Amino acid sequence: MPMIEFKNVSKWYGHFQVLKDCTTKVEKGEVVVVCGPSGSGKSTLIKCVNALEPFQQGEVIVNSQSVGAPTTQLPQLRAKIGMVFQHFELFPHMNVTENLNLAQIKVLGRSLDEATAKSQMLLKRVGMTDHAHKFPGQLSGGQQQRIAIARGLAMDPVAMLFDEPTSALDPEMINEVLDVMVELAQEGMTMMCVTHEMGFARKVAHRVIFMDRGEIVEDSPKAEFFGTPRSERAQQFLSKILHH
Amino acid sequence: MNYHWNWGVFFQETPEGGTFYWEILLSGLGWTLAVSVVAWLIAMLAGSVIGTLRTTQNRWLTATGHCWVELFRNIPLLVQMFLWYFVIPEFVPPLKRWMVSTDPVYAQFISAVLCLGLFTSARIAEQVRAGIQSLPRGQRLAGMALGLTPLQTYRHVLLPEAFRIIIPPLTSETMNLIKNSSIALTIGLAELTFRAREIGEYTFSFFEAFTAATLVYVIISMSANRVMAVVERRVAVPGLITAGGN
Numbered sequence: 001m002p003m004i005e006f007k008n009v010s011k012w013y014g015h016f017q018v019l020k021d022c023t024t025k026v027e028k029g030e031v032v033v034v035c036g037p038s039g040s041g042k043s044t045l046i047k048c049v050n051a052l053e054p055f056q057q058g059e060v061i062v063n064s065q066s067v068g069a070p071t072t073q074l075p076q077l078r079a080k081i082g083m084v085f086q087h088f089e090l091f092p093h094m095n096v097t098e099n100l101n102l103a104q105i106k107v108l109g110r111s112l113d114e115a116t117a118k119s120q121m122l123l124k125r126v127g128m129t130d131h132a133h134k135f136p137g138q139l140s141g142g143q144q145q146r147i148a149i150a151r152g153l154a155m156d157p158v159a160m161l162f163d164e165p166t167s168a169l170d171p172e173m174i175n176e177v178l179d180v181m182v183e184l185a186q187e188g189m190t191m192m193c194v195t196h197e198m199g200f201a202r203k204v205a206h207r208v209i210f211m212d213r214g215e216i217v218e219d220s221p222k223a224e225f226f227g228t229p230r231s232e233r234a235q236q237f238l239s240k241i242l243h244h
Numbered sequence: 245m246n247y248h249w250n251w252g253v254f255f256q257e258t259p260e261g262g263t264f265y266w267e268i269l270l271s272g273l274g275w276t277l278a279v280s281v282v283a284w285l286i287a288m289l290a291g292s293v294i295g296t297l298r299t300t301q302n303r304w305l306t307a308t309g310h311c312w313v314e315l316f317r318n319i320p321l322l323v324q325m326f327l328w329y330f331v332i333p334e335f336v337p338p339l340k341r342w343m344v345s346t347d348p349v350y351a352q353f354i355s356a357v358l359c360l361g362l363f364t365s366a367r368i369a370e371q372v373r374a375g376i377q378s379l380p381r382g383q384r385l386a387g388m389a390l391g392l393t394p395l396q397t398y399r400h401v402l403l404p405e406a407f408r409i410i411i412p413p414l415t416s417e418t419m420n421l422i423k424n425s426s427i428a429l430t431i432g433l434a435e436l437t438f439r440a441r442e443i444g445e446y447t448f449s450f451f452e453a454f455t456a457a458t459l460v461y462v463i464i465s466m467s468a469n470r471v472m473a474v475v476e477r478r479v480a481v482p483g484l485i486t487a488g489g490n
Contacts, residue, residue, distance in 0.1 A: 052385050079391025089386035092484045093404050102400060103390035137483015155390065 001064060003028045003159050003190045004049055009058035011044060011214075018044050019055060020214040026159070029188045033201040033222075036211035037237060042194040045211065046161045049192065050078045063158050079107045082152025082160040086168050088144040090136035096123065096147050097132045100154045108155065115154075122150040126180050142173030149180055159190040166197055196241055202226060210234040253449040254456065265443050269453075272439030273460055279356050279425045279435060280464075284418060286361025287368050294365060295372025296398055309369065316366035321427055324363055329355040329431040348432065356428035364421050371413045375406030408479055415472040419465045426461075436460060 002025035011019040018041050026032050034042045047053035048060050051067050051074050060067040065077055090099050100119035104110045110118070123129050126146040136144055145165055152160055162181065166174045178200050185191055185204035195201070201208055201222065208225040210218035210233070218225065218234045229235050254266040298309035316324070329351065333340040343351040379402060387397035407414075429438035440457035444450035 047385075050389055052389060075388075075391045075393050077391075078389055081389070083386075083389035085382050085386060087380065087382055089380070089382040091383070091386070091401055091405070093408065093481045103392060106396055106400065107391040135482045135484070137481065151390070 002026060002061075003030070003063060004192065005059075005061040006045070006048070007059040007061070009045075009048060009055050009060060011041075011048070011053065011055040011057075018214050019048070022058070022214075022216050024209060024216055024219050026190060026192055028158075028190055030206045031185045031189075031191045031193070031204050032207045032209060033205040034192065034194045034209045034211060035196060035198075035201070035237070036217075039213075040211040041214040042211050043163050046163060046192050046194055049159075049161055050074075050081045050083060052083075075107065079103065079155055080158050082149075082155060082157035084145065084148050084152055084160065084162045084165045086164040088136070088141070088148045088168075090144055090148055090151070092136050095133050095135050096128065096139075099136070099147060100151050103151075104154050118154055119150070122153050123147075125153075126150045127176075140173060141169045142176045145169065145173075145177045146180055149177070149184070153184075159192065160184065162191065162193040162195065164194050164196070166195065198226075198238075198242060210237065212237075247451060249452065250449050251452055253443070253447050253452050256447070259446065265447070265453075268439050268443060269436070269456060269460070272434060272436040272457075273464075275353075275428075275433060275435040276422070276425050277464070279353065279360065279428055279433070280422045282357040283360035283364065283425070284421055286357060287364035287417075287421065290362065290365035291368025292372055292403070295369035296376065296403065298369065298373045299376045299402075300394070309373075313366045313369050316362050317370075321359070321363055321424060322430065325355070325359045325427050325431055328359045349434075352428065352431050352433040355431055356425070356433050360421060360424055360428075363424075364417060367417055368414065371410045371417070372403075372406060375410040376402050378409060379405055408481065408484070411472060411476045411479075415469055415476075418468050418472065422464055422468060423461060 004026040006022050006024050009019055009022045010017065022041075022045060024032075034045060036042050044053050048055050048067065049062055055068070062077065063080060065072055067074075067077065090096075091102070094102065097116060097119050100122065101112065101115040104115035104118060105112060120129070120132065123132055126149060128143060128146055128150065131139060131143060131147075136147070139147070149160075149165075165181070166177055169177065174197070178197060181191075181193070181200065182204050193200070193205075205222045207219065207221055209216055210225070210229070210231070212233045217231050218229060220230070225234070226238075229238060254264065254269065256265055257263065258265060258268060294309045294312050297305045298313070300306060319327070333343050333351075383401055383405065384397060387401040388394070392400065425435060426437035428435050429441070432438075434442075436457050440453040443453040447453075
């Protein structure tokens with residue numbers, strides 16, 4: 001049973017089709033990197049997993065629950081899937097610990113002490129223990145993104161989604177975030193990452209999905225994707241982002 | 245100008261005897277404060293709810309909010325005051341019977357707070373909506389992605405951020421509300437402006453009476469301003485909304 005499964009998912013904004021009949025799956029413990037040119041539908045695709053983007057056709061099944069089914073309790077489903085955004089989206093009016101505690105308390109019903117203990121443990125893990133009482137506005141981008149990852153992990157998710165987690169970062173901060181993600185991947189977390197960091201893909205991805213104009217053009221094991229991409233569009237894309 | 249100022253007027257007794265004119269002015273101030281405070285509470289409560297409704301994903305809720313705002317901000321305040329006090333009771337016979345059978349001050353007070361509260365709520369609703377819509381779209385998504393319900397996302401994420409942003413216009417709105425309360429004199433509520441006019445009419449010391457009333461309005465408005473400034477400082481978050489100033 002795959003952890004995440006897309007079955008012929010299509011989505012339109014008015015007349016414009018952003019996702020075209022997308023079918024793929026992510027097994028438990030698998031790390032899948034989604035790449036492709038801008039506007040190709042990568043972010044939209046992963047946001048279908050936790051229903052942040054509704055879709056009109058097809059089915060997405062997460063942890064054996066159909067995302068689009070009317071009986072699905074979306075808040076409960078979303079609580080089990082961590083999500084990391086391009087612009088961090090920490091809550092600016094709460095300090096770091098409060099950011100990590102909020103959903104643990106309000107959604108999972110943990111006590112303040114339980115939540116804080118969990119938060120401290122995760123802050124240690126992402127190397128942010130010293131910043132527990134700071135506000136997001138007082139932290140660098142890389143630090144904020146590590147907090148955002150910890151916030152997702154605090155919910156004990158069955159899978160993590162990453163939507164271009166390093167695209168908004170200054171170059172010298174990219175690695176501190178990627179290091180956390182690599183560690184997570186090596187621990188066996190199920191991950192779906194939209195990213196242009198091909199180094200990360202080479203290191204930890206099991207599969208790479210290449211998208212273009214709303215279609216999944218290529219969906220292959222890492223070695224195959226980097227060795228001999230079948231499609232011309234994937235070859236062009238790789239040559240553009242790798243030879244700089 | 246060779247006007248002969250007579251500030252002693254406030255320490256003269258009124259024709260009825262037993263009270264001084266400064267006491268009359270003070271009782272007017274009492275009504276001004278009472279109307280302002282109650283109307284402000286109504287305005288903040290209704291304005292927050294309506295403003296929030298206008299940012300939800302539900303078509304019916306946004307339409308309801310929209311109608312509310314347009315209804316209360318497209319009719320002149322003075323006309324609304326007359327509608328509440330003179331017109332609406334005509335269509336509600338039990339209300340009319342109650343109004344003629346009790347001290348008119350109750351009906352005046354209730355009409356005044358409803359009128360000012362709802363009029364101001366439309367304006368506050370627009371500010372709340374603007375505040376919420378000024379937040380990055382990702383904030384709502386982040387709340388939802390964590391499993392918060394829409395209500396929880398508003399309660400813990402969107403509204404606390406939006407209110408911090410809109411404190412300055414809310415301050416203006418609060419000060420406007422206080423000054424707009426003088427419109428209640430048109431339905432006979434004996435608030436500050438009403439009393440100033442009354443003193444003028446009894447003593448012909450219009451200049452003194454209105455100078456005093458003006459000063460009192462300035463003092464209340466500035467106090468409201470100071471209170472809001474303290475609130476703004478108290479809830480300020482390090483690293484947030486400081487980009488443009490201080």
